[in-house]
Amino acid sequence: MSKRTMGILKKCSPIFTMLQDDKRQEIMQLLFDNKELSVTELTSQLSLSRPAVSHHLKLLLDADLVAVRQNGKERYYKINLHNALDLLKQLTQSLEADIESSI
Numbered sequence: 001m002s003k004r005t006m007g008i009l010k011k012c013s014p015i016f017t018m019l020q021d022d023k024r025q026e027i028m029q030l031l032f033d034n035k036e037l038s039v040t041e042l043t044s045q046l047s048l049s050r051p052a053v054s055h056h057l058k059l060l061l062d063a064d065l066v067a068v069r070q071n072g073k074e075r076y077y078k079i080n081l082h083n084a085l086d087l088l089k090q091l092t093q094s095l096e097a098d099i100e101s102s103i
Contacts, residue, residue: 002101005094012091014063015084023048024056028079031066036078 001009018024023046030045031037039057043050057077060066067080 002094002098005091005098008087008091008094012084012087015065015087018060018063018065021056023052024060027053027056027060028065031077031079036076038074038076040074042077 019028026046027042030042034041037045039050039053042057043053046053048056057066057068061068061077064083065080066077069076069078
């Protein structure tokens with residue numbers, strides 16, 4: 001792989017790391033299905049404590065895979081895959097270029 005591809009792969013690493021966890025996958029699926037949920041709503045649908053749900057959401061937020069908005073005392077989360085999609089497209093394009101240059 002080229003240096004460029006390895007650099008992009010390194011930027012993609014947090015995405016893969018976050019999505020390898022079953023509970024975070026479940027959270028992402030619930031957010032996808034429901035468009036937007038609060039921590040309370042997520043907790044009621046998961047077999048996790050509120051602090052555990054909040055912890056997973058913070059990790060997903062730090063990895064830029066979810067977005068949050070405040071409404072009163074409640075925080076509402078939704079999927080935010082735009083940056084992840086852009087990075088993964090860059091990775092795919094760079095890998096394709098690497099393959100073409102190695103032929």
